[in-house]
Amino acid sequence: MNSHTENDPCCGGQSRRSFLKRSTATAAILAAPPVLVRAAEKKLDEQGAEYFEKLPLKIEVNGKPFSLSVEPRVTLLDLLREQLHLTGTKKGCDYGQCGACTVHVDGQRVLSCLSLAGMQDGKKITTIEGLASGDDLHPLQEAFIRHDGFQCGYCTPGQIMSAVACIKEGHAGSDAEIREYMSGNICRCGAYPNIVDAIREVAQKGGVK
Protein backbone atom coordinates (compact mmCIF):
# COMPACT_ATOMS: atom_id res chain seq x y z
CA MET A 1 0.00 0.00 0.00
CA ASN A 2 1.23 3.48 -0.81
CA SER A 3 0.95 5.63 2.28
CA HIS A 4 1.74 9.02 0.74
CA THR A 5 0.55 9.02 -2.84
CA GLU A 6 -0.33 12.04 -4.93
CA ASN A 7 -3.94 11.60 -3.75
CA ASP A 8 -3.20 11.26 -0.08
CA PRO A 9 -6.45 12.12 1.76
CA CYS A 10 -4.53 14.13 4.34
CA CYS A 11 -3.83 16.78 1.73
CA GLY A 12 -7.36 17.14 0.35
CA GLY A 13 -6.51 15.55 -2.95
CA GLN A 14 -3.62 17.94 -3.54
CA SER A 15 -0.22 16.67 -4.49
CA ARG A 16 2.38 16.60 -1.76
CA ARG A 17 4.41 19.12 -3.67
CA SER A 18 1.68 21.75 -3.88
CA PHE A 19 0.73 21.11 -0.26
CA LEU A 20 4.32 21.67 0.82
CA LYS A 21 4.53 24.79 -1.31
CA ARG A 22 1.39 26.29 0.20
CA SER A 23 2.40 25.46 3.76
CA THR A 24 5.85 26.93 3.20
CA ALA A 25 4.32 30.10 1.79
CA THR A 26 2.10 30.38 4.88
CA ALA A 27 5.10 29.95 7.16
CA ALA A 28 6.93 32.65 5.25
CA ILE A 29 4.03 35.06 5.72
CA LEU A 30 3.96 34.39 9.46
CA ALA A 31 7.66 35.22 9.70
CA ALA A 32 7.51 38.32 7.50
CA PRO A 33 7.24 41.96 8.60
CA PRO A 34 3.66 43.39 8.72
CA VAL A 35 3.96 45.28 5.45
CA LEU A 36 4.70 42.03 3.71
CA VAL A 37 1.91 40.20 5.47
CA ARG A 38 -0.61 42.81 4.26
CA ALA A 39 0.73 42.52 0.74
CA ALA A 40 0.73 38.79 0.97
CA GLU A 41 -2.86 38.61 2.24
CA LYS A 42 -4.03 40.24 -0.95
CA LYS A 43 -2.23 37.94 -3.35
CA LEU A 44 0.20 35.66 -1.54
CA ASP A 45 3.79 36.07 -2.55
CA GLU A 46 3.46 38.12 -5.71
CA GLN A 47 2.65 41.48 -4.17
CA GLY A 48 4.92 40.78 -1.21
CA ALA A 49 7.79 40.42 -3.60
CA GLU A 50 7.02 43.87 -5.07
CA TYR A 51 8.30 45.26 -1.78
CA PHE A 52 11.78 44.58 -3.16
CA GLU A 53 13.18 45.77 -6.42
CA LYS A 54 13.22 43.07 -9.07
CA LEU A 55 15.67 42.55 -11.87
CA PRO A 56 14.61 41.84 -15.43
CA LEU A 57 16.08 38.57 -16.62
CA LYS A 58 16.13 37.03 -20.07
CA ILE A 59 17.50 33.52 -20.14
CA GLU A 60 17.19 30.38 -22.20
CA VAL A 61 16.50 27.18 -20.31
CA ASN A 62 16.76 23.89 -22.17
CA GLY A 63 16.35 25.71 -25.47
CA LYS A 64 13.30 27.68 -24.38
CA PRO A 65 13.52 31.48 -23.93
CA PHE A 66 12.17 33.03 -20.72
CA SER A 67 11.58 36.66 -19.88
CA LEU A 68 11.40 36.90 -16.10
CA SER A 69 11.89 39.23 -13.19
CA VAL A 70 13.68 38.13 -10.04
CA GLU A 71 14.74 39.49 -6.69
CA PRO A 72 18.53 39.98 -6.59
CA ARG A 73 18.86 37.34 -3.85
CA VAL A 74 17.22 34.53 -5.81
CA THR A 75 19.66 31.79 -6.74
CA LEU A 76 19.60 30.07 -10.10
CA LEU A 77 18.67 26.88 -8.25
CA ASP A 78 15.60 28.45 -6.64
CA LEU A 79 14.60 30.10 -9.92
CA LEU A 80 14.69 26.76 -11.72
CA ARG A 81 12.81 24.87 -9.04
CA GLU A 82 10.35 27.43 -7.69
CA GLN A 83 9.57 29.69 -10.64
CA LEU A 84 10.15 27.44 -13.63
CA HIS A 85 9.08 24.25 -11.82
CA LEU A 86 12.08 22.34 -13.14
CA THR A 87 12.51 20.24 -10.03
CA GLY A 88 14.98 17.81 -11.59
CA THR A 89 17.83 20.00 -10.34
CA LYS A 90 18.17 19.11 -6.67
CA LYS A 91 18.84 21.20 -3.58
CA GLY A 92 21.25 19.16 -1.50
CA CYS A 93 23.35 21.25 0.86
CA ASP A 94 22.55 24.66 -0.73
CA TYR A 95 26.09 25.79 0.22
CA GLY A 96 28.23 24.54 -2.66
CA GLN A 97 29.47 21.41 -0.96
CA CYS A 98 27.57 18.55 -2.59
CA GLY A 99 27.09 19.15 -6.34
CA ALA A 100 23.43 18.02 -6.43
CA CYS A 101 22.45 21.36 -8.02
CA THR A 102 24.94 21.13 -10.93
CA VAL A 103 23.65 22.62 -14.20
CA HIS A 104 25.34 23.91 -17.35
CA VAL A 105 25.56 27.65 -17.99
CA ASP A 106 26.70 28.37 -21.54
CA GLY A 107 27.94 24.79 -21.72
CA GLN A 108 30.03 24.91 -18.51
CA ARG A 109 29.10 22.98 -15.38
CA VAL A 110 28.44 25.25 -12.39
CA LEU A 111 26.69 25.10 -9.02
CA SER A 112 23.26 26.68 -9.33
CA CYS A 113 22.95 27.10 -5.54
CA LEU A 114 25.84 29.60 -5.49
CA SER A 115 24.83 31.36 -8.73
CA LEU A 116 22.59 34.39 -8.43
CA ALA A 117 19.81 34.18 -11.01
CA GLY A 118 19.99 37.90 -11.76
CA MET A 119 23.60 37.51 -12.88
CA GLN A 120 22.66 34.98 -15.59
CA ASP A 121 21.06 37.50 -17.96
CA GLY A 122 21.54 36.41 -21.59
CA LYS A 123 22.90 32.98 -20.61
CA LYS A 124 21.85 29.54 -21.84
CA ILE A 125 21.05 27.10 -19.06
CA THR A 126 20.79 23.32 -19.45
CA THR A 127 19.29 21.21 -16.68
CA ILE A 128 18.78 17.46 -16.38
CA GLU A 129 15.37 17.95 -18.05
CA GLY A 130 17.15 19.22 -21.16
CA LEU A 131 19.36 16.18 -21.80
CA ALA A 132 16.92 13.64 -23.27
CA SER A 133 15.24 14.13 -26.64
CA GLY A 134 11.68 13.09 -26.00
CA ASP A 135 11.72 9.49 -24.82
CA ASP A 136 15.29 8.97 -26.02
CA LEU A 137 17.50 9.22 -23.00
CA HIS A 138 20.93 10.81 -23.14
CA PRO A 139 23.72 8.18 -23.38
CA LEU A 140 24.83 9.02 -19.84
CA GLN A 141 21.30 8.64 -18.47
CA GLU A 142 21.17 5.20 -20.10
CA ALA A 143 24.61 4.31 -18.79
CA PHE A 144 23.67 5.31 -15.23
CA ILE A 145 20.66 2.96 -15.44
CA ARG A 146 22.68 0.15 -17.03
CA HIS A 147 25.43 0.37 -14.40
CA ASP A 148 23.11 1.01 -11.46
CA GLY A 149 24.87 4.33 -10.84
CA PHE A 150 22.58 5.38 -8.00
CA GLN A 151 20.58 4.16 -5.05
CA CYS A 152 18.30 6.88 -3.65
CA GLY A 153 18.80 8.97 -6.80
CA TYR A 154 18.91 12.38 -5.16
CA CYS A 155 22.43 13.23 -6.32
CA THR A 156 21.87 11.67 -9.76
CA PRO A 157 20.79 14.75 -11.78
CA GLY A 158 23.88 16.61 -10.53
CA GLN A 159 26.09 13.57 -11.14
CA ILE A 160 24.85 13.23 -14.72
CA MET A 161 25.16 16.96 -15.53
CA SER A 162 28.67 16.91 -14.09
CA ALA A 163 29.53 13.69 -15.96
CA VAL A 164 28.43 15.14 -19.32
CA ALA A 165 30.76 18.11 -18.75
CA CYS A 166 33.56 15.88 -17.41
CA ILE A 167 33.61 13.91 -20.68
CA LYS A 168 33.26 17.04 -22.86
CA GLU A 169 36.16 18.72 -21.03
CA GLY A 170 38.34 15.70 -21.79
CA HIS A 171 38.73 14.75 -18.14
CA ALA A 172 37.47 11.17 -18.35
CA GLY A 173 40.67 9.55 -19.67
CA SER A 174 41.18 7.17 -16.76
CA ASP A 175 39.31 6.02 -13.68
CA ALA A 176 41.58 8.17 -11.52
CA GLU A 177 40.88 11.23 -13.66
CA ILE A 178 37.12 10.57 -13.60
CA ARG A 179 37.19 10.33 -9.80
CA GLU A 180 39.21 13.55 -9.48
CA TYR A 181 37.03 15.55 -11.87
CA MET A 182 33.78 14.18 -10.39
CA SER A 183 34.88 14.92 -6.80
CA GLY A 184 32.51 17.88 -6.56
CA ASN A 185 29.53 15.52 -6.66
CA ILE A 186 28.92 13.70 -3.41
CA CYS A 187 26.88 10.47 -3.31
CA ARG A 188 25.94 9.53 0.22
CA CYS A 189 24.66 6.11 -0.93
CA GLY A 190 28.18 5.40 -2.14
CA ALA A 191 27.39 4.49 -5.75
CA TYR A 192 30.80 5.82 -6.83
CA PRO A 193 32.20 2.63 -8.47
CA ASN A 194 29.10 2.31 -10.64
CA ILE A 195 29.10 6.01 -11.48
CA VAL A 196 32.72 5.68 -12.65
CA ASP A 197 31.73 2.59 -14.71
CA ALA A 198 28.93 4.54 -16.42
CA ILE A 199 31.13 7.53 -17.24
CA ARG A 200 34.02 5.38 -18.46
CA GLU A 201 31.71 3.45 -20.78
CA VAL A 202 30.27 6.57 -22.41
CA ALA A 203 33.71 8.22 -22.67
CA GLN A 204 35.17 5.12 -24.35
CA LYS A 205 32.24 4.83 -26.74
CA GLY A 206 33.13 8.19 -28.22
CA GLY A 207 31.84 10.67 -25.67
CA VAL A 208 28.84 12.94 -25.76
CA LYS A 209 27.45 15.64 -27.99
Add this chain to the structure above:
Amino acid sequence: MINFDYSKPATVGAAITALSKDTKAKFIAGGTNLVDLMKRGVTTPEKLIDITGLPLKGIEQSGTVVRIGALALNSEVAENDIVKKQLPLLSQALKAGASAQIRNMATVGGNMLQRTRCGYFYDTAMPCNKREPGTGCGALQGYNRMHAILGASDSCIAVHPSDMCVALAALDATVVVQGPGGTRKLPFLDFHRLPGNTPEKDNNLQRGELITGVEVPVNPSLAQHSLYTKIRDRASYAFALVSVAAALDMKGKTIRQARLAMGGVAHKPWRLTIAENFLQGKEATVANFQQAASLALKEAKGYGYNNFKLTLGPNTLVQTLKTLTGV
Protein backbone atom coordinates in the same frame (compact mmCIF):
# COMPACT_ATOMS: atom_id res chain seq x y z
CA MET B 1 19.40 35.48 2.43
CA ILE B 2 18.77 39.13 3.30
CA ASN B 3 17.86 41.03 0.17
CA PHE B 4 20.13 43.63 -1.41
CA ASP B 5 20.39 46.06 -4.30
CA TYR B 6 22.20 45.05 -7.42
CA SER B 7 24.07 46.91 -10.11
CA LYS B 8 26.28 45.89 -12.99
CA PRO B 9 28.71 48.59 -14.11
CA ALA B 10 30.27 48.32 -17.58
CA THR B 11 33.64 49.90 -16.83
CA VAL B 12 36.32 49.53 -14.17
CA GLY B 13 35.98 53.23 -13.36
CA ALA B 14 32.23 52.97 -12.81
CA ALA B 15 32.70 49.90 -10.59
CA ILE B 16 35.25 51.70 -8.41
CA THR B 17 33.03 54.77 -8.13
CA ALA B 18 30.04 52.63 -7.17
CA LEU B 19 32.00 50.87 -4.42
CA SER B 20 33.68 54.04 -3.16
CA LYS B 21 30.43 55.86 -2.47
CA ASP B 22 28.71 53.01 -0.65
CA THR B 23 30.38 51.50 2.41
CA LYS B 24 27.79 48.72 2.64
CA ALA B 25 28.43 47.58 -0.92
CA LYS B 26 30.57 44.67 -2.10
CA PHE B 27 31.87 43.50 -5.44
CA ILE B 28 30.65 40.12 -6.65
CA ALA B 29 32.24 38.02 -9.39
CA GLY B 30 32.02 34.21 -9.17
CA GLY B 31 30.12 34.40 -5.90
CA THR B 32 31.27 30.96 -4.73
CA ASN B 33 32.35 32.32 -1.36
CA LEU B 34 30.30 35.50 -1.03
CA VAL B 35 26.89 33.92 -1.76
CA ASP B 36 27.71 31.13 0.72
CA LEU B 37 28.59 33.70 3.42
CA MET B 38 25.47 35.76 2.66
CA LYS B 39 23.19 32.72 2.95
CA ARG B 40 24.63 32.06 6.40
CA GLY B 41 24.33 35.69 7.52
CA VAL B 42 28.11 35.96 8.03
CA THR B 43 28.23 38.84 5.55
CA THR B 44 25.25 41.10 4.87
CA PRO B 45 26.04 43.63 2.15
CA GLU B 46 23.27 46.04 1.24
CA LYS B 47 24.39 46.24 -2.35
CA LEU B 48 26.22 43.93 -4.73
CA ILE B 49 28.19 45.39 -7.61
CA ASP B 50 28.46 42.72 -10.27
CA ILE B 51 31.88 43.07 -11.91
CA THR B 52 31.56 40.12 -14.30
CA GLY B 53 30.96 42.48 -17.22
CA LEU B 54 34.37 44.16 -16.86
CA PRO B 55 37.09 43.42 -19.42
CA LEU B 56 39.51 41.75 -16.97
CA LYS B 57 39.60 38.19 -18.26
CA GLY B 58 42.73 38.08 -20.39
CA ILE B 59 45.76 35.84 -19.90
CA GLU B 60 48.82 36.92 -21.86
CA GLN B 61 52.58 36.81 -21.79
CA SER B 62 54.56 39.95 -22.46
CA GLY B 63 58.29 39.48 -22.25
CA THR B 64 59.14 37.68 -19.02
CA VAL B 65 55.83 38.34 -17.31
CA VAL B 66 52.51 36.52 -17.51
CA ARG B 67 49.56 38.83 -16.89
CA ILE B 68 46.36 37.24 -15.65
CA GLY B 69 43.16 39.28 -15.46
CA ALA B 70 41.34 39.31 -12.13
CA LEU B 71 38.19 37.89 -13.73
CA ALA B 72 39.91 34.94 -15.46
CA LEU B 73 38.20 31.83 -14.14
CA ASN B 74 40.20 29.37 -12.05
CA SER B 75 39.50 26.65 -14.64
CA GLU B 76 40.58 28.92 -17.53
CA VAL B 77 43.87 29.77 -15.84
CA ALA B 78 44.57 26.14 -14.87
CA GLU B 79 44.03 24.94 -18.46
CA ASN B 80 45.65 27.90 -20.23
CA ASP B 81 48.58 26.91 -22.47
CA ILE B 82 50.81 29.79 -21.38
CA VAL B 83 50.17 29.03 -17.72
CA LYS B 84 50.70 25.29 -18.16
CA LYS B 85 54.02 25.88 -19.93
CA GLN B 86 55.44 28.84 -17.99
CA LEU B 87 53.75 28.50 -14.60
CA PRO B 88 53.01 24.79 -14.08
CA LEU B 89 53.03 25.33 -10.30
CA LEU B 90 50.10 27.71 -10.59
CA SER B 91 48.18 25.31 -12.82
CA GLN B 92 48.75 22.43 -10.38
CA ALA B 93 47.69 24.50 -7.38
CA LEU B 94 44.49 25.65 -9.10
CA LYS B 95 43.55 22.09 -10.04
CA ALA B 96 44.09 21.03 -6.42
CA GLY B 97 41.49 23.55 -5.27
CA ALA B 98 37.71 23.17 -4.96
CA SER B 99 35.79 21.17 -7.60
CA ALA B 100 35.44 21.40 -11.37
CA GLN B 101 32.12 23.25 -10.97
CA ILE B 102 33.51 25.80 -8.52
CA ARG B 103 36.65 26.36 -10.63
CA ASN B 104 34.31 27.19 -13.54
CA MET B 105 32.78 29.99 -11.44
CA ALA B 106 35.60 31.27 -9.21
CA THR B 107 37.86 34.07 -10.46
CA VAL B 108 41.49 34.85 -9.72
CA GLY B 109 40.60 38.04 -7.81
CA GLY B 110 37.85 36.27 -5.87
CA ASN B 111 40.15 33.40 -4.98
CA MET B 112 42.55 35.91 -3.40
CA LEU B 113 39.71 37.54 -1.47
CA GLN B 114 38.06 34.40 -0.16
CA ARG B 115 37.50 34.36 3.58
CA THR B 116 38.77 31.78 6.02
CA ARG B 117 36.79 28.55 6.42
CA CYS B 118 37.23 28.64 10.22
CA GLY B 119 34.08 27.10 11.72
CA TYR B 120 33.83 29.86 14.34
CA PHE B 121 33.90 32.52 11.62
CA TYR B 122 31.08 30.72 9.79
CA ASP B 123 28.89 30.13 12.85
CA THR B 124 27.19 33.41 13.77
CA ALA B 125 26.30 32.01 17.21
CA MET B 126 30.00 31.79 18.07
CA PRO B 127 32.49 34.49 19.05
CA CYS B 128 34.84 35.54 16.26
CA ASN B 129 37.09 38.60 16.12
CA LYS B 130 37.26 38.37 12.34
CA ARG B 131 33.49 38.41 11.83
CA GLU B 132 32.67 40.62 14.81
CA PRO B 133 35.72 42.43 16.24
CA GLY B 134 35.96 42.32 20.01
CA THR B 135 33.88 39.19 20.57
CA GLY B 136 36.88 36.91 21.09
CA CYS B 137 38.26 33.91 19.27
CA GLY B 138 36.34 30.66 19.59
CA ALA B 139 39.07 28.63 17.96
CA LEU B 140 41.90 29.58 20.33
CA GLN B 141 40.63 27.22 23.06
CA GLY B 142 38.19 25.40 20.80
CA TYR B 143 38.24 22.83 18.03
CA ASN B 144 41.22 24.14 16.10
CA ARG B 145 42.28 21.19 13.99
CA MET B 146 42.34 23.20 10.73
CA HIS B 147 44.02 26.24 12.25
CA ALA B 148 47.27 28.17 12.03
CA ILE B 149 50.66 27.17 13.42
CA LEU B 150 52.53 30.21 12.12
CA GLY B 151 51.98 33.97 12.43
CA ALA B 152 48.79 33.69 14.49
CA SER B 153 47.77 36.02 17.33
CA ASP B 154 45.56 35.76 20.41
CA SER B 155 42.87 37.49 18.36
CA CYS B 156 42.74 34.96 15.54
CA ILE B 157 44.28 31.65 14.54
CA ALA B 158 42.40 31.23 11.25
CA VAL B 159 44.13 30.14 8.04
CA HIS B 160 43.76 31.40 4.49
CA PRO B 161 42.16 28.56 2.51
CA SER B 162 43.46 29.21 -1.02
CA ASP B 163 45.72 26.86 -2.98
CA MET B 164 46.23 29.31 -5.86
CA CYS B 165 47.62 31.95 -3.51
CA VAL B 166 50.28 29.58 -2.15
CA ALA B 167 51.63 29.11 -5.68
CA LEU B 168 51.47 32.86 -6.41
CA ALA B 169 53.36 33.57 -3.18
CA ALA B 170 56.12 31.13 -4.18
CA LEU B 171 56.27 32.56 -7.72
CA ASP B 172 56.89 36.17 -6.59
CA ALA B 173 53.69 37.45 -8.19
CA THR B 174 52.58 41.08 -8.12
CA VAL B 175 49.01 42.22 -7.52
CA VAL B 176 47.66 45.06 -9.66
CA VAL B 177 44.89 47.11 -8.08
CA GLN B 178 42.96 50.14 -9.22
CA GLY B 179 41.19 52.57 -6.95
CA PRO B 180 39.82 56.09 -6.84
CA GLY B 181 43.42 57.36 -6.67
CA GLY B 182 44.68 55.39 -9.65
CA THR B 183 46.58 52.15 -10.18
CA ARG B 184 49.16 50.63 -7.85
CA LYS B 185 51.05 47.37 -7.63
CA LEU B 186 51.95 45.43 -4.52
CA PRO B 187 54.05 42.31 -4.05
CA PHE B 188 51.86 39.25 -3.54
CA LEU B 189 53.43 38.64 -0.13
CA ASP B 190 52.27 42.09 1.01
CA PHE B 191 48.71 41.60 -0.19
CA HIS B 192 47.37 39.38 2.61
CA ARG B 193 47.85 40.32 6.26
CA LEU B 194 48.62 38.53 9.47
CA PRO B 195 45.78 38.78 12.00
CA GLY B 196 47.49 40.84 14.72
CA ASN B 197 44.85 42.88 16.53
CA THR B 198 42.80 43.45 13.38
CA PRO B 199 41.85 40.00 12.08
CA GLU B 200 38.79 41.53 10.38
CA LYS B 201 41.20 42.83 7.74
CA ASP B 202 42.30 39.96 5.51
CA ASN B 203 44.36 42.07 3.12
CA ASN B 204 45.81 45.51 2.39
CA LEU B 205 43.25 46.67 -0.19
CA GLN B 206 42.04 50.20 0.45
CA ARG B 207 38.37 51.21 0.34
CA GLY B 208 37.16 51.40 -3.25
CA GLU B 209 40.04 49.41 -4.71
CA LEU B 210 39.53 46.64 -7.23
CA ILE B 211 42.04 43.91 -8.07
CA THR B 212 42.48 44.12 -11.83
CA GLY B 213 45.03 41.34 -12.25
CA VAL B 214 48.19 39.57 -11.17
CA GLU B 215 51.58 39.57 -12.87
CA VAL B 216 53.80 36.55 -12.52
CA PRO B 217 57.45 36.54 -13.62
CA VAL B 218 58.47 33.72 -15.93
CA ASN B 219 61.46 31.60 -14.93
CA PRO B 220 62.03 28.55 -17.18
CA SER B 221 64.53 26.95 -14.78
CA LEU B 222 62.08 27.09 -11.87
CA ALA B 223 59.22 25.94 -14.12
CA GLN B 224 61.17 22.76 -14.93
CA HIS B 225 61.14 21.60 -11.32
CA SER B 226 57.94 22.70 -9.68
CA LEU B 227 55.40 20.79 -7.65
CA TYR B 228 52.32 21.53 -5.56
CA THR B 229 51.56 19.03 -2.81
CA LYS B 230 48.29 19.16 -0.92
CA ILE B 231 47.49 17.07 2.14
CA ARG B 232 43.80 16.91 3.04
CA ASP B 233 41.22 14.75 4.78
CA ARG B 234 39.92 13.21 1.56
CA ALA B 235 41.56 12.52 -1.80
CA SER B 236 39.92 15.52 -3.48
CA TYR B 237 37.58 18.45 -2.86
CA ALA B 238 38.70 19.42 0.64
CA PHE B 239 40.69 22.32 2.04
CA ALA B 240 44.36 21.76 2.77
CA LEU B 241 45.55 20.64 6.17
CA VAL B 242 48.99 21.52 4.85
CA SER B 243 50.14 22.28 1.33
CA VAL B 244 53.52 23.05 -0.20
CA ALA B 245 54.34 24.96 -3.38
CA ALA B 246 57.92 24.34 -4.44
CA ALA B 247 60.01 25.38 -7.43
CA LEU B 248 63.71 24.63 -7.75
CA ASP B 249 66.37 25.86 -10.12
CA MET B 250 68.69 22.86 -10.37
CA LYS B 251 72.16 22.35 -11.81
CA GLY B 252 72.81 18.63 -11.66
CA LYS B 253 72.31 17.73 -8.00
CA THR B 254 72.88 21.27 -6.79
CA ILE B 255 70.04 23.61 -5.87
CA ARG B 256 70.84 27.00 -7.38
CA GLN B 257 67.65 28.63 -6.09
CA ALA B 258 64.53 27.51 -4.26
CA ARG B 259 61.08 29.06 -4.07
CA LEU B 260 58.98 27.58 -1.27
CA ALA B 261 55.61 28.47 0.23
CA MET B 262 53.24 26.67 2.55
CA GLY B 263 49.44 26.73 2.77
CA GLY B 264 47.06 25.70 5.54
CA VAL B 265 49.43 26.95 8.22
CA ALA B 266 48.83 30.71 8.51
CA HIS B 267 46.49 33.65 7.97
CA LYS B 268 48.27 34.18 4.64
CA PRO B 269 50.29 32.03 2.25
CA TRP B 270 53.53 31.44 4.13
CA ARG B 271 56.74 31.97 2.20
CA LEU B 272 59.60 29.84 3.56
CA THR B 273 62.46 32.30 3.00
CA ILE B 274 64.77 30.86 5.65
CA ALA B 275 64.52 27.39 4.13
CA GLU B 276 65.09 28.84 0.64
CA ASN B 277 68.25 30.59 1.79
CA PHE B 278 69.49 27.46 3.52
CA LEU B 279 69.02 25.33 0.40
CA GLN B 280 70.68 27.78 -1.97
CA GLY B 281 73.88 26.23 -3.37
CA LYS B 282 73.38 22.99 -1.43
CA GLU B 283 73.16 19.42 -2.72
CA ALA B 284 69.73 17.84 -3.00
CA THR B 285 69.92 15.36 -0.13
CA VAL B 286 67.36 14.15 2.38
CA ALA B 287 69.48 15.49 5.22
CA ASN B 288 69.51 18.99 3.69
CA PHE B 289 65.75 18.83 3.05
CA GLN B 290 65.10 17.82 6.64
CA GLN B 291 67.23 20.62 7.96
CA ALA B 292 65.52 23.14 5.68
CA ALA B 293 62.12 21.90 6.85
CA SER B 294 63.07 22.15 10.48
CA LEU B 295 64.32 25.72 9.93
CA ALA B 296 61.14 26.59 8.04
CA LEU B 297 58.87 25.52 10.90
CA LYS B 298 61.13 26.72 13.71
CA GLU B 299 58.67 29.37 14.89
CA ALA B 300 55.64 27.11 14.54
CA LYS B 301 53.28 26.68 17.48
CA GLY B 302 50.34 24.28 17.93
CA TYR B 303 47.07 25.09 19.64
CA GLY B 304 46.00 21.57 20.66
CA TYR B 305 43.98 19.85 17.98
CA ASN B 306 46.32 21.13 15.26
CA ASN B 307 49.56 19.98 16.90
CA PHE B 308 49.83 17.29 14.22
CA LYS B 309 50.65 20.04 11.70
CA LEU B 310 53.97 20.58 13.50
CA THR B 311 54.99 17.19 12.10
CA LEU B 312 52.88 17.16 8.95
CA GLY B 313 54.24 20.54 7.79
CA PRO B 314 57.96 19.61 7.69
CA ASN B 315 57.18 16.11 6.41
CA THR B 316 55.16 17.52 3.50
CA LEU B 317 57.99 19.88 2.61
CA VAL B 318 60.61 17.11 2.71
CA GLN B 319 58.42 14.78 0.65
CA THR B 320 57.76 17.49 -1.95
CA LEU B 321 61.50 18.22 -2.31
CA LYS B 322 62.29 14.50 -2.54
CA THR B 323 59.71 14.00 -5.29
CA LEU B 324 60.96 17.07 -7.18
CA THR B 325 64.60 16.03 -7.14
CA GLY B 326 64.17 12.26 -7.34
CA VAL B 327 66.25 11.82 -4.18
